Amino acid sequence: MLHGGDYNPDQWHRTPEIWDEDMRLMRLSKCNAMSVGIFSWTTTEPEDGVYDFGWLDTIMDKIADNGAYALLATPSGAKPAWMAQKYPEILRVQSNRVRDLQGARHNHCYTSPVYRRKITEMNARLAERYKNHPALIMWHVSNEYGGECHCPLCQQAFREWLQKRYQNLDDLNEAYWTRFWSHTYTDWTQLESPAPHGENQVHGLTLDWKRFVTDQTIDFFKTEIAPLKEITPDIPTTANLMGTYTGLNYQKFAPHMDVVSWDAYPAWHNPRPTEELATHFSFLHDINRSLKRQPFLLMESAPSVVNWQPINKLKRPGMHKLASLQAVAHGSDSVQYFQWRKSRGCSEQHHGAVVDHVGHENNRVFRDVAEVGAALEKLEPVVGSMPQPEVAIIYDWENRWLLDTICGNRHMNSSRDYEGECLRHYRYFWKNGIPVDIISMDCDFAKYKLLIAPMLYMLRPGVSDRVETFAQNGGTFISGFLTGWSDESGLCILGGFPGGLRKVLGIWAEEIDTLYDDDINHLLMHNGKTYPISTFCELIHCETAKPLATYQSDFYAGRPALTCNDFGKGKAYYIATRTGEDFFDDLYPDIIKDTNIHRNLETKIPKGVTLQRRDDYLFIMNFSEENKTLTLDEHEYTDLLEEKTVKGTLDLGIYDVKVLKKVP
Numbered sequence: 001m002l003h004g005g006d007y008n009p010d011q012w013h014r015t016p017e018i019w020d021e022d023m024r025l026m027r028l029s030k031c032n033a034m035s036v037g038i039f040s041w042t043t044t045e046p047e048d049g050v051y052d053f054g055w056l057d058t059i060m061d062k063i064a065d066n067g068a069y070a071l072l073a074t075p076s077g078a079k080p081a082w083m084a085q086k087y088p089e090i091l092r093v094q095s096n097r098v099r100d101l102q103g104a105r106h107n108h109c110y111t112s113p114v115y116r117r118k119i120t121e122m123n124a125r126l127a128e129r130y131k132n133h134p135a136l137i138m139w140h141v142s143n144e145y146g147g148e149c150h151c152p153l154c155q156q157a158f159r160e161w162l163q164k165r166y167q168n169l170d171d172l173n174e175a176y177w178t179r180f181w182s183h184t185y186t187d188w189t190q191l192e193s194p195a196p197h198g199e200n201q202v203h204g205l206t207l208d209w210k211r212f213v214t215d216q217t218i219d220f221f222k223t224e225i226a227p228l229k230e231i232t233p234d235i236p237t238t239a240n241l242m243g244t245y246t247g248l249n250y251q252k253f254a255p256h257m258d259v260v261s262w263d264a265y266p267a268w269h270n271p272r273p274t275e276e277l278a279t280h281f282s283f284l285h286d287i288n289r290s291l292k293r294q295p296f297l298l299m300e301s302a303p304s305v306v307n308w309q310p311i312n313k314l315k316r317p318g319m320h321k322l323a324s325l326q327a328v329a330h331g332s333d334s335v336q337y338f339q340w341r342k343s344r345g346c347s348e349q350h351h352g353a354v355v356d357h358v359g360h361e362n363n364r365v366f367r368d369v370a371e372v373g374a375a376l377e378k379l380e381p382v383v384g385s386m387p388q389p390e391v392a393i394i395y396d397w398e399n400r401w402l403l404d405t406i407c408g409n410r411h412m413n414s415s416r417d418y419e420g421e422c423l424r425h426y427r428y429f430w431k432n433g434i435p436v437d438i439i440s441m442d443c444d445f446a447k448y449k450l451l452i453a454p455m456l457y458m459l460r461p462g463v464s465d466r467v468e469t470f471a472q473n474g475g476t477f478i479s480g481f482l483t484g485w486s487d488e489s490g491l492c493i494l495g496g497f498p499g500g501l502r503k504v505l506g507i508w509a510e511e512i513d514t515l516y517d518d519d520i521n522h523l524l525m526h527n528g529k530t531y532p533i534s535t536f537c538e539l540i541h542c543e544t545a546k547p548l549a550t551y552q553s554d555f556y557a558g559r560p561a562l563t564c565n566d567f568g569k570g571k572a573y574y575i576a577t578r579t580g581e582d583f584f585d586d587l588y589p590d591i592i593k594d595t596n597i598h599r600n601l602e603t604k605i606p607k608g609v610t611l612q613r614r615d616d617y618l619f620i621m622n623f624s625e626e627n628k629t630l631t632l633d634e635h636e637y638t639d640l641l642e643e644k645t646v647k648g649t650l651d652l653g654i655y656d657v658k659v660l661k662k663v664p
Contacts, residue, residue, distance in 0.1 A: 001334060001376035001380060001382070002032065002071075002333065002334035002336065003031050003336070003372065003376050004032060004068070004340070005031070005034065005035065005337030005339055005354060006340060007022070007035060007036050007339075008040070008339065009022065009036070009055070010040045010055060011343055013055060018341075019058070019059065020062070021359070023065075023066045025355055025366075026066060026068060028361050028366075028370060029354060029361070029373055030373025030374055030376070032068045032069060033068060033069045033070070033336070034063060034068065034070055034340065035070075035073055035336065036059060036060070036072055037072060037126075038073040038075065038140065039075060039077060039078045039105065039143070040073075040075055041075035041078060041080050041083075041122070042081070042082075043055065044075065046080075053129055060135045061135075063135045064135040068135070069137040070136055071138045071139070071140040071238075072126065072136055072139060072140065073139075074123050074126065074141050074142055074224055074228075075119075076119045076141075076142045077105055078106075079102075083118065087112075087114045087115070087118075089109065090109050091108070091109070092108060093149055094150060095148075095193065095194065095196060096195065096196055097195065105143075106144065106145075106147050107147070109149040109153060109154065110149060110216050111153040111154045111220075112151075113153075116220065116223050119223070119224055120224075120227055123224060123225075123227045124227035124231065127231035137235070138235060138236050139225070139235055139237045140238060140239075140240070140299075141221060141225060141228075141237050142221070142239060144240055144241075144263065145217050145221065145253075146248065148209075148213045150193050154193070155193060157212075158209065159188050161212045161215065161216075162188070162208060165208070169185055169186070169188065173185055176203075177491055194206050204490050204491070206401075207402060207405065210401050211398075214248050217248055217253070218252065218253055221257075236258035237257055237258050238257055238260065238261040238299070239261070240261045240299040241288065242263055243262065243263075243287070244287070244395070244400075246397070246401065246404065248397075249397040249401075251291065252397075255292070257292075259296065260288050260292050261296060261298070261299035261334075261336075262288045262296065262297075263299055263300035264300070266281045267309050267313070268313065268315055269313040269314075269319075270309075270311070275608045275610075275623045275624060278326065279427050279430045281326065282326065282330055282430055282610065283430075285327055285330035286330055286437065287438040288331075289386075290439055294331075294386070295331050295332065295333045295385075295386065296332055297332060297333060297334040297336065298328075298332040299334070299336050300337065301327070301335065301338070302352045303320065303337045303365055303368065304320075304352030304353070307351040308351075316655065317655070318653070318655030320372065321371055321375060321655075322622075322655045322657045324372045325657045328619070329614065331386060335372055335376060338351070338353075339351065339352075340354050341353055341355040354369050375641055378643070379617075379640060379641075385614040385616070385617060386614060387614055389435040389436050390435075390448055390450065390595075391429060391436045391448060391451075391452070392439050392445070392452070393422055393438050393439070393453075394439055394440065394441050394451070394452065394454075395419070395438050396440045396456070396458070399418070399455070399456060399457055399458045402490055403418050403455065403482075404418075405490065406457075416482075418455050421454040422438075424454075424578075424579075424580075424581070428585060428588045429588075431605065431610065432588075433601055433605055433610065434597060434598075434599050434600065441456065441458075441459075441463045445467070445475065446470065446473070449474075449475060449476065449596070450476050450478070450591065450592075450597060451476070451477050451478070452477075453467075453477070453479045453483065454479070454480060455480070455481065456479055456483045457482050457483065457485050457486055458487070458490075459484050459486070459487065459488075459499050459500055460487075463500070464484075464499065464500025464501050464504070467501060467504055468504045468567070470570070471504050471567040471568055471572050472567060472570065473570065474568070475570045476594070476595050477505075477570065477573070478572070478573045478574075478591075479505060480538075480574055480577075481509075481512065481577060482512070482536070482538070483501060483505075483574075484499035484509075485497050485499070496509070498574075503567075504572045505565055505572045505574045506544035506572065506574075507540045507541060507560070507563055507574050508543055509576070510539045510540065510541060512536060512538045513536075513538075513554070514535060514536060514537075519534075520532075520553070522553065523552070524551070524552040529586070531580065531582060531583040531586075532579075532580060533577040533579055534578050536576075537551060537556065537576070537577050539556050540559070540574065540576050541560075542560050545564060545572075545574065546564055547561075547563050548562045548564055560576065561575075562574070562587075563576075599611075600618060601613075601632070603631050603633060604631065605630065606624075606629070606652075607624060608622060608624025608628065609621065609628050617640070617659060618661070618662075619657065619658070620650065620657065621657045622652040622653070622654065622655060622656045622657070623655070624654070625654055627654060628651075629650070629651055630649065630652060631648070631650075632647065632650055635647070636662075637660040637662055638662075638663055639658055640661060642658075
């Protein structure tokens, strides 16, 4: 288990005695891995072609002598001022076509040949110098890739990307439906990226620009890692991701990394119920595990408060350990922090850190970090293990992009909430200790028993056929409103929604009503039970499906709101309206039973408690503000953290976490 964080010793270049104190404190806090050199380009190359690795040699040696490891970073996330002055082409241009000044970070052009040359030179020197260093265990490539550049170099690269994708303008114009408003392109040079003062109404263009930005960032990443792979082929690479950040398609990016890592910053103790926030971050952890279907790394988390929330609440006692091991429960083999030592100046001087400005270990946050370090040492056997989900939820980046792009009334604007709709389904499984993978629509469905695809507005080629095969072979498929409306270019599917899924779902969606906040309607089950609904009411016709519930009021009262269609050996459900948690609590138990999906532990789970499993290791976490008691099954377990055996019942304190392994 890796435990450590972002370490910026170059900020303390004039007080190197602090470096020795850092090593002492790392040992005390049981931190064994540091990300080094993330924003240190100017320190390492103070002027063009002049390099100074002496400080980094010292730090790498100190880390190794301390019995710890380095995730050595490439510094491309923040370019030096001298470079921007000498090579202004590397400065980004925003969508309004204004070129940035030097400043901040993540502000370089990914297309610029100069910037690519400079980072290749730097990374080759880093790899050659430290290829045999005992501290080096991983390359931390750049930092939180993001943003886009609209400069002439990027515009030309975008046109070349489009020519490769479409081959000819006739096919591009058809995909973009450019006869609308006379948008038709007659020359490739007329194409440019979407702009607030220019073209921003062509959905296909907007989608393709987002695809291009992802592909261009991946291409830059591949440029970054090329010398690393050549010189240090056995050292893995990672690039830290940011949850469901919409600027890049992580489902396309992840295959190019050896290890997925991400930065998690939940705002604990806000007015939102703690278990809701815990559900959301469990969902995000599951996304990162699912990207490569292997353990991931928690690369950044706050050991105390951040400095950028509107209200920055201190973590209450127990929350740091619980939140850290939550990541481990979902597949992380690390707990890393931003940051190790607080900066004296600039924008992150009050961002939480392991070492505060006071500079010693005698404070609550440091003790919390050391407690996590001790726990991770006991969890070494967990490394490499994985959950084994039989359930998958489709959360697809391109589908999100299109839902965020389309124009329309309320259901196409403020209330789409695609991520929230996925979470409404996910929460049932979180509460009931059932593991879930979060996948794209291009993944293999065959390994799952239950496939859930909320708001699958876009259908890329082949998806409908694979869903049919999944259900035909005995799988259960669940979808709902706003599904199957568009192809991959943003063009509406003709012949009736939900497009290619119409056969497997056995319904036709005629139109959709949207509700004001104070509109009242209900879903009425055939057993007489009702559930409040909101936002969307899709009017559907049953073709081969059977209605299980209807709308209770308005002119479409009595029309189907929930259907089930037998398809081959499997079934397909359609939920035509937005429902609440109580509906899913009643819908899913029978489906889980019918599909023979296994829970992590067959027991009643108290509210606010979740159970996650990595192979033989059962994580039991209490995210409520109350003490809880969980009834175990008949087996005896070893409590790995407290190093004792337990059987029968398990008492959980507020924000408590247990890790159990069944006694053979």
